[in-house]
Amino acid sequence: MKLNIKMRKAMTLTLAGLVLIFGVNLLIHVFNRETPNPTFIEYETSAQSGSYAAFLKSHAQTYANDENHTIPAPSFVLEAGETISVGGFYDWVNPTQVQIELNGLNTGLYQVFLTYQAKSDNYLPIVLALTVDGTSPYTEASQASLDTYWIEADDTVRQDRYGNDVAVMKATYDQTVRKPLKDPNRQYAEGLLVYLTPTSNTLELNKVSGDLKLYSIELVSLDTPESYETYKQGATLSSIETKRIEAEEVFLMNHSSITRGISKDIGVLPFSISKLKLNVLGTENYQEPGDAVTWIVDVESPGYYQLSFKVKQNRQKTTSYRTLYINGELPFEEAKHLPFTFSRSWENVTLKDSEGNPYLFYLSPGDEITLMVDSTLFIEVARKMRQISDEMTQFGLEVTKLTRNNVDKNIDWDMEAYFPDVKVKLENWRDGLTEVITVLDTLYGFKGDSKTVSDLKAGRSKINTLLNDVDEIPRRSTLLSTGSSSAVTLISGQIDVVLQQPLVLDAFFVHGKTSLPRPNAGFFESLSIGIQRFFASFINPSYSEGVEDDEIEVWVNRSRQYVDLIQRITDGVFTEQTGIKVKVSIMNDDGKLLLANSANKQPDVALGVSAWIPNDYGMRGMLVDLSTMPGFEDTLKVYNPEQVVPMIYDNQLFGLPETENFYVLVYRKDILDQLELNVPNTWEDVLDMLPVLERYGMSFYVPLSNNSALKSFDTTAPFIFQYGGKLYADDGLTAAIDNENTIQAMTFMADLYREYSLSYQVPSFFNSFRYGKIPVGIADFGMYLQLLNAASEIKGLWDIALVPGVDRDGRIHRDMPGAQQASILFKKSEKQDDAWTFMQWWHSTETQVLFSDTLINTLGTRYLWNTANIEAFEQLNWNKAHQSIILEQWTHLREVPKIPGSYMVERELSNTLNSVVFYDANLRSTLTDSILKMNKEINRKMLEFGYVDTKGVPIKPFVIPTRDIVLRWVNDHE
Missing domain, CATH: 2.60.120.260 (Galactose-binding domain-like)
Incomplete structure (x- = not known):
């Protein structure tokens, strides 16, 4: 009776809450409604020499003409060995040139239209380099783009087992289209224009990426639409x-x-x-x-x-x-x-x-x-913001070079003596931001400030603070260009936002x-529907965490889009083949696995968990040793043995690698060519190029410079391994960072900052790279994906190479880590055999290729799947040149083995490096102090897991995980 009364009270309060929420929302909507008045405004700013914007400004008075010319494929001038296909089109799959001859055209601006069909077996964007008489008319012409059109491949929207819609698969549009050649950012709707005269002889197109069937090229006079x-x-x-x-x-x-x-x-x-x-x-x-x-x-x-x-x-x-x-x-x-x-x-x-x-x-x-x-209304605004941000970043770098980060309050700086125009610079930036704010307020048409305008005003306020006392700039670098709340960060963070138009x-x-x-x-x-939803939440199976008796439960640490697709292909392929039913659920945080296991609410299998979890949970007895499962050795054959090392503890395998985070060298081809620099192959090459980069206010990026005080193993261990150093003693019971090779590696890391002036912290290597401030550096998969999808302005201007290494023992050692996400099988699972069958299927080459293709066809090319399965990765439809480099870099994969207490080794290495770099501490003495802390913690953990007694005497041997263990597992079963 008391329980029913409590339930009634709870339901009454809930319903009252719903009424209150709907009422408040209604009042907010009624009384907080502002009538906007957006107004178009013409805003112009200076354009960088050689850009398309500068080209348009220089031809602002060029009048259009009435000429239109169509050049069909049979009239193309092709390279030797290339031919026109039956059907009258050029099957453009090779990186070749297509040329058309120009004969006495009238002077004027022309649009370049192409009639083409994107090939459905290639997801790469179509990028072409345009030249007239062998010369590029502007920078953007070297990375001009053509749209690839997509349709929905499914006739109807499918539902999952709970009746929820799942994402619709797409396919490339298998028809010819006639579209203009566009700038890489697709900002100019009319497409790129070229200026041609009667003396223009040829127009050339070179393919950079993508495959297409090209039927014709047209030169079309730009028409002005009627009013x-x-x-x-x-x-x-x-x-x-x-x-x-x-x-x-x-x-x-x-x-x-x-x-x-x-x-x-x-x-x-x-x-x-x-x-x-x-x-x-x-x-x-x-x-x-x-x-x-x-x-x-x-x-x-x-x-x-x-x-x-x-x-x-x-x-x-x-x-x-x-x-x-x-x-x-x-x-x-x-x-x-x-x-x-x-x-x-x-x-x-x-x-x-x-x-x-x-x-x-x-x-x-x-x-x-x-x-x-x-x-288009925001192009000039974004350009002005980028100009201000770049100038401020450059000035901040010059100040750092002068002060060498010395912020001693007892030093009196006379900034005008070193930078006579410092006040003029600050005033110009402040006035430029005021112009931008005014334009945005006019285009947006609201009295209140948007987030973009608020950030720009905050940036302007910081500039005003610096103007009040310019001699304090060295001590106020966080106001100018360093840190997450600096004026540069506030401004640059809104550049892309300004161009985006959500709806x-x-x-x-x-x-x-x-x-x-x-x-x-x-x-x-609204109130009625809200109440119905409230009660439906108690009976809707999609809200239930339970599974049927004949189902295995799989938790996935990814977004709903991924989970829906995994459920779809699992139901359509795995369950059809095996008869094993699977329920796939979202797991927002893999940290909840520990609590779920303690409460006996754990799943059978978890996917997408952090790579450290198999070792950490396995040593505590939570996971199944996969080396005891039938056929595990065949599953391991698709991996580099080094990928499995983080999943091993005490000669037991507690997880399988699912995705791989590769590292490669990314570089700006245009900038390195301009500076006459070669792509570095070793760290000696990097040191040789640094003076040239510094001379032009540029630098090199290493992951050590990420915006974090803690330097993880992923950033420090590669240098140690490349120099032949060690982290642990052979018995695994103590640290061995006092090894001479390890000390040499630590010295080199410190010298990169002390002697060669690399930036201590780089808030965003992606932005620094795309804006040309750091034109070369080491990037991971996340950065690579950003460059493919969010840096269209440098499309075709960058490339990747192998990570620089140390020339030692007659070869170049390029050791880098890569562990990212893994899958695990819980020991408390009552369906271990079925769960293991699912894991084998999920990690198989066929399934990984299927999932990758389904992901791209459904969610788009921004969702590249970096599978850890090497055989599957080789079959993915990536840029083949990049794919081969990534695969070669994978042969240099070197993971840090996990031992009890290894986190202390990681932390103290970071602390040592920071002390040497920031406080000029002695490296050897600091390492000596650090190794005492490391060994103390390792000994404590070894005691906890039964490897030593209370006096530190070994009780049983500890085996450090290595690739040799994996090779032995595979080879012993062949």
Whole structure:
């Protein structure tokens, strides 16, 4: 009875809470609604010499002409051995050149259109280098791009076992398209222009990446679209009923990352109280410059119609812009910049002019409507922000060179004596930021500040603080250019944000004067649905953590997209083949595994766990020794033996590597060529190139310079191994960092900063690399993925190579780690045999290739799968040149073996290095003190696990994990 009373009270309080929440949200929406007034503004700033922006400025007075020229494939001038295929196209798969001859063209600007078809067996972006008479007209021409178009491969949206929608697979559009050659950032919607004269002889295109069938090249005069006033002459609005088109049901998209999203809001169709529906477009994508989606609109008859979009623009106090095309053409000039302002709820936005008059669009049955992300109004703003950020970074580097990081309060610096224009620089940056803020406020149209404007104002405030006393700049570097809250970080962090234009779409309407359906639910409807969802949460199986008796439970430490795909291919392949049912669930934090095991709530298998977990949990008896499972040796054959080392403890195997974090050298080809520097092969080569880099305010990056005080084994151990050093004694019971080779490696690491002036901390190597401040350095897989997908402005200008090494014993030692994520099998599992069968299937070459392809086809090329299975990795559709380098670097893989107490060795190595670099401590004496702390902790842990007694005397031998153990396992069973 008491329990029922408590339950009733709890439910009453919950319902009261729901009513309160809905009421507060309603009041916020009603009283906090600001009417925005976005206004277009022309803003120009200086453009870097040789850039496309500078090219456009220099030809601002060049008038268009009426000439159009089409050169079919049979008229191409091809390299020796290349031919035109039957069907009249050039099958462009080799990195060759296509040339067209120009004969007495009129002087003017021309668009370059290509009629082509992207090849479906290659996911790489199509990148071409454009030259006229052998000369590149501007920097962006060396990395011009063509859109690859995608369609949804599935006719219907599939559901998982709980009735939730799962991501839809995509396929490349298997038809020819006619599109302009674009800049790498896709910021200029009309495509790249070239300036041609009667003396221009040839135009050449060199393939950088991607495969395509090329049918023709066109040189087209740039037309100025007519105004809306001209377009609407004689237009009469159609009187048809409102036609609703679901935004997520697109016909074409020009980037594989554009995917359907989920909204649980009432009124968003399709709708479900308890299920997840892929019912919107643009929740996590469709915001980058040039992103475009196309719908087919089947109106019943030709005529003029209004267009309204049901949207939600989630970025506070901002306005996003889109450009609308009909059948690939801009209907009128005003369709270039269509504003969608921030709103806390869904809105029906009818496309209209600044006076509030709806636009009329002429549509025929089967017409295509394209909505493209429009960032053109923000190009100059972003360029100004980048210019200010670069100048401030360079000045900060010059100050550091002068002061050598000496921030002693007793030193009086006269900054104007060293930098006479320091105040002018600061004032220019402050005034430049003021201009940018004004432009953004005008384009956004809100009285309150957006996050971007707030950060820029904060950056400006820091500059004003420095202006008040310029002699304090050496002691206030964190205000200027170093640290996570510096002016440089605040400004550079918003450059990409300014260009992004987020917008979530539910549907759009083709209509006459009829009224549109209400975009949001009413108060009582929202309250009713909220209550129903509350009760549904108690009975919905997708909220349940339990599994059926005939299922194995797999927890995955990844996002929902990954989990949905794993469940899909598991049900469709593994369960079909074996009859074993599997429930795959999300695990937001692999740290919860320890608690789950203690509470006997652990899964059978966990995927995506951190690479240290198998060893750490295995030594505590939580995991199954996989070396006792049937066929484990065959599973190990697909790995480099070194990959398995972190999973071993006491000659037992407690996990399998799932993904691999590779390290490679990344370098800017354009900058190294300009400085006449070769790609370094050894650390001696790196030291030789540092003076040249320093002379131009540049540097080299090593992972030791990441923005963290703790230098992990991943950053220190590679040097130690390359120099032939040791971490542990042969018996594994003590540390051995006093080894002479280890000391030599530590000395070299310290000298990189003390003698060669590498930056102590680099907040973002990615940004420093893309902006040319650090044009060469060692990057991991995450950085590599960023460069592929988030640095389009340097597409084609960078490459990778093997990590520099130490020339020793007649060969170059390039030892680097790579362990990233693993899978484990719990000892408490009552279905160990079925769980092991699943693990073998999941780690097999066929499954890893299938999952990688499914991932890309569903979520886009940004989701590359860095499988640890070497056989599978060789079959992945990556850049083949990069793939071969990564595979060769994997042959130099060297992992740090884990022993009880190894964390103290890692920590004290870091502390020693920091003491030597920052406080000029003596290396040998510091190491002597550190090794005492290491050995004390190792001895304590060895005592805990029964390897030594209370006096430190060995009781049983400890075997350090090595690759030889793995090789013995495999070879003994062959």
